[in-house]
Structures are given as C-alpha cells and as structure tokens.
Amino acid sequence: MNYSFILYRITIDLYTAARMYDKEYTLIDMLRKDPDLDDNHVAAAIVEQPLIRENDGKMPLIFTINKDLIYAWVDSEKNYFLLGPTRFEELFIPHDRPGTGLKNDITLPDIDTAPILSLIPSCTIQILADHAATLYNLERNIKKDFLDAQDIIHANRIIPDATSMDTMEMLTQTIFDNVENSFAHNPYNHEKLEVNYVRNGDVESLSRLLKERFPGRYGKLSDDPIKQEIYLAIVAITLASRGAIDGGLHPETAFYLSDVSIYKIGNCRDANEIIRLTVEAELQYARLVRDLQESSDDDITPEENPHISRCKDYIFAHMHGKITVQELAAAVGLETNYLSTLFKRCEKKTIKQYINEEKVKLIKNLLTYSSYSYIEIATYLGFSSQSHMGMEFKRITGMTPGEYRAKYVREDFMNDSM
Numbered sequence: 001m002n003y004s005f006i007l008y009r010i011t012i013d014l015y016t017a018a019r020m021y022d023k024e025y026t027l028i029d030m031l032r033k034d035p036d037l038d039d040n041h042v043a044a045a046i047v048e049q050p051l052i053r054e055n056d057g058k059m060p061l062i063f064t065i066n067k068d069l070i071y072a073w074v075d076s077e078k079n080y081f082l083l084g085p086t087r088f089e090e091l092f093i094p095h096d097r098p099g100t101g102l103k104n105d106i107t108l109p110d111i112d113t114a115p116i117l118s119l120i121p122s123c124t125i126q127i128l129a130d131h132a133a134t135l136y137n138l139e140r141n142i143k144k145d146f147l148d149a150q151d152i153i154h155a156n157r158i159i160p161d162a163t164s165m166d167t168m169e170m171l172t173q174t175i176f177d178n179v180e181n182s183f184a185h186n187p188y189n190h191e192k193l194e195v196n197y198v199r200n201g202d203v204e205s206l207s208r209l210l211k212e213r214f215p216g217r218y219g220k221l222s223d224d225p226i227k228q229e230i231y232l233a234i235v236a237i238t239l240a241s242r243g244a245i246d247g248g249l250h251p252e253t254a255f256y257l258s259d260v261s262i263y264k265i266g267n268c269r270d271a272n273e274i275i276r277l278t279v280e281a282e283l284q285y286a287r288l289v290r291d292l293q294e295s296s297d298d299d300i301t302p303e304e305n306p307h308i309s310r311c312k313d314y315i316f317a318h319m320h321g322k323i324t325v326q327e328l329a330a331a332v333g334l335e336t337n338y339l340s341t342l343f344k345r346c347e348k349k350t351i352k353q354y355i356n357e358e359k360v361k362l363i364k365n366l367l368t369y370s371s372y373s374y375i376e377i378a379t380y381l382g383f384s385s386q387s388h389m390g391m392e393f394k395r396i397t398g399m400t401p402g403e404y405r406a407k408y409v410r411e412d413f414m415n416d417s418m
Contacts, residue, residue, distance in 0.1 A: 001138070003079070007031045010131050014086055015121040019043060021080040028079075034193070037119045039069070039085055042111055046071065046082065049106050059147075059155040060132040062125075063104040068113045069120065072128055074135040081135045087122040104156060121192075129153050191239065194282065198243035201290030203283060210279050229271045233278040237261050240282040247289035252316035257284060260369070307332055308346050311339070315355055319362060321382040325351050360396045363389070367405040374401050 007018040008031055017032040017039065025047045042065060046052060052073055055061055061073040071084030129149035137146045197206035222228045241254040261281035268274050310332045315323060328351065329336040343351050359381050366377050378389035393401050 004029060004031070006135075010083060013127065013131065014083065014123055016084055016086050017043075019082040021047065021082070023080070025080065034119065037116065039116050042069065042085070042108065042113070042116065043082055045108050045111060046106065051106055060136050060152050061104070062128065062132070062152065062156045063106060065106050066108055066111070066113050067105055068117050070128070072132045074132050076135050077139045083128065083131060085116060085120045086128060087120055088125055125153055194236070195239050195243035198240045198282060198286045198289060199247040201247060201286055201293050203286045203290055206283060206286045210282065225271055226269055226274070229274040230265055233265045233274055234262055236278050237281050240285045244285040244289050248292050249285070249288050250312065250316060252313070253288070254285070257281065257288075305342065305346050307334060307339070308343060311343065311351075315358060319359060320380055323355055323382075356392050357396060360393055363393055363401065364404065367401055368408045
C-alpha cells in the first residue's frame with residue numbers, strides 16, 4: 001500500500017499535515033504542505049493522551065487541542081493516522097465521548113497554540129471526515145456497510161451551537177448543498193502561499209503553485225460563468241498586488257498593473273483566457289518584485305527617509321507631466337537645494353535621473369504590453385518630443401524604443417490590440 005501517496009493527496013486537499021504511526025505509536029511517515037506549519041511538538045503530545053490511547057479499534061476521533069486546533073485520529077488496524085491541524089468553517093463544540101467520560105478536547109497547558117493558529121487553514125467538517133473514513137476503511141476486510149463521513153460526524157457529536165441557529169440557517173443550507181455536490185472552498189493556505197511567493201519574488205514556486213488548480217473548489221459568486229471567473233480574477237490580482245507592495249514594489253506601480261490587468265479581464269468573454277490573464281498578472285507581480293530585489297543597492301538603508309517616500313509618491317502620481325525640482329520641493333514642504341541634496345544622498349542619484357529612470361520603466365511596459373505609438377507615449381509621459389523620449393530611453397537602456405518593442409513585444413498581445 002502506497003501510504004505516502006495517500007498522505008500526499010490528503011495534504012493537497014486539506015493543506016495541512018498528515019502523519020502515520022505504527023502500533024507502538026512511533027512516527028513512521030509525515031507529509032506537510034506548508035513548511036512553516038510546524039506542529040511536531042503538538043503531535044508528540046497528542047499521541048500520549050488518554051483520549052488517543054484508549055481509542056484502539058474504535059471510531060475515528062475528531063477533537064480539539066486547547067479548543068483551538070482541530071485534528072482527526074484514525075485507526076486503520078495496521079497503522080494509526082493523525083490529520084491536522086485545521087480549523088472548521090462551521091462551529092464545533094467539544095463534547096463528552098460516550099462511555100468514556102473523556103471530552104473531545106485535549107488541554108495542553110504548556111503548549112502555546114497561537115503561533116500555529118495564525119498559519120493553519122480551514123476546511124469543512126465533511127472533507128476532514130471523508131478522509132478519516134477513507135483511512136479507517138483502508139485495511140479492513142469490509143464488503144459492505146463501509147464507515148462513511150456522516151457516521152464519524154455523528155459519533156463525534158459535532159453539532160452547531162444552538163444559540164446561533166437563526167443566523168446559521170442560510171449558511172447551513174449552503175453547506176448542505178455543497179456537501180451534496182462534494183464542494184469545498186479552495187484551501188486558504190493555497191491563497192496564502194500565492195501571496196507569499198509574490199512578496200518574495202519567487203516566480204518559479206508561484207508558477208508551480210498556480211498549476212495546482214482546484215476545479216469546482218471556488219465559491220459561487222455569480223450565475224454567469226464569465227462573471228464568476230472575472231470576480232475570482234479580481235480577488236487574485238488584488239491579493240497579488242498587496243503581496244507585491246509588501247515585497248517592496250511601489251504602490252502606484254502595483255495599482256497601475258492591477259488596473260490594466262482587471263480592465264483587460266473585464267472586457268474578456270472567454271473563461272480560459274480570463275484564467276490565463278490572471279495567472280500572467282500574478283506572475284508579473286512576482287517578476288517585478290524579483291527584479292526589484294535583484295537590482296536593489298546594498299548601500300540603501302531599509303528604512304527610507306519619509307521625505308523621500310513622499311517625494312516618490314508625488315513623482316508616481318504625476319508621471320504623465322514634466323516634474324520640476326521646485327514643484328517637488330513645494331509639494332513635500334522642503335527647500336529646493338535641501339531636497340536635492342537629501343535625495344542624492346539617500347538614492348545615490350539626482351531627482352532628474354530618478355524621474356527619467358522611472359519613466360523609462362513605464363515606457364518599457366507600454367512598449368511591451370500596449371499598442372500605443374511612440375508619439376502617444378512621449379506625450380503621455382510629458383516629454384517635449386518623441387525624439388527627446390527616444391534619446392533618454394536609449395541613454396538608459398542602450399536601445400531605441402523601436403528596437404526594444406521589436407525584441408520584447410508579445411505578438412499575440414499586439415494582434416489582440418490591433
């Protein structure tokens with residue numbers, strides 16, 4: 001029996017850890033989806049508890065640790081399995097185990113669960129119970145009357161808090177419909193890893209993660225399938241933009257990319273194309289952060305001067321015009337010569353050099369991802385003429401705008417634009 005593969009599939013589904021023990025309670029295999037989710041000390045304490053030790057051959061347990069973390073313990077005859085930690089999207093109240101006097105809660109006063117709680121994903125009761133039932137039935141010679149998820153849910157007395165029944169009515173119906181259709185939301189940790197990879201500029205890991213799509217695992221946001229994909233795309237791009245900002249990308253750059261991506265997606269009427277554009281936008285955020293980190297100067301202090309930050313914000317907001325040092329100094333409330341000296345000391349370049357370099361970055365994007373003419377780009381970015389823009393562009397990049405566009409433009413994008 002390939003237990004490692006089974007545990008791997010469970011970790012993909014639950015986005016948490018799955019462990020296998022022998023009959024002496026010795027750990028023999030463990031898979032964990034999120035390397036930051038280190039609960040080994042909790043798992044070691046769990047297998048020593050009476051609730052676990054007195055459950056040999058019985059119904060799988062679903063229990064809490066300090067009323068925070070939720071685990072499932074399964075006896076498959078030849079091995080034991082521990083799934084978790086997780087959290088339930090529904091309410092779960094620990095109750096007494098019938099006939100044992102033991103509660104479905106283990107108190108570990110010496111263990112701080114708060115650091116773990118901030119990392120763990122959530123899932124439905126149904127999906128955790130489904131995996132527990134699969135493991136329970138795995139080695140048993142049963143030809144009919146297999147244990148199913150509802151048996152485990154009932155035996156563990158998992159019921160909602162009666163005081164919230166009125167407000168839970170609609171949610172309960174939704175959960176029932178989702179269970180009937182074997183539906184669960186896309187794992188939270190999948191979303192968290194996407195943002196982390198963007199924040200760290202880890203393009204390769206993000207690319208691999210985005211291939212792990214979960215068909216039918218997203219909430220219903222619209223009856224219209226195109227609107228459904230558009231709404232999901234907006235959420236994904238918004239989260240990616242925030243991750244990129246956390247990774248050091250200037251907010252205005254992040255917002256511009258978000259606006260452009262969402263605008264194009266909003267005009268798209270093909271679901272697969274919307275998904276492709278969304279993935280490309282997330283990868284573009286990661287690339288921008290990666291490039292920023294690779295080109296960062298070691299001499300630049302991590303804590304940027306607040307005057308310089310306000311100066312950069314003003315420059316980004318007025319990129320479409322000609323920005324003078326006098327105008328900039330007035331905007332941030334500093335004397336002109338002092339601002340020039342401060343900027344040069346902090347950024348190792350003059351204000352004019354910085355403005356031109358930032359405009360060239362924007363020109364690169366416009367040349368690659370738009371069909372705007374050179375004169376349109378020059379006018380939009382406040383250059384005195386097309387030749388002036390071309391001269392500055394070649395001075396910084398070593399290429400003319402025409403050479404750059406010919407080398408980097410995406411043909412499919414240009415054809416779509418035309």
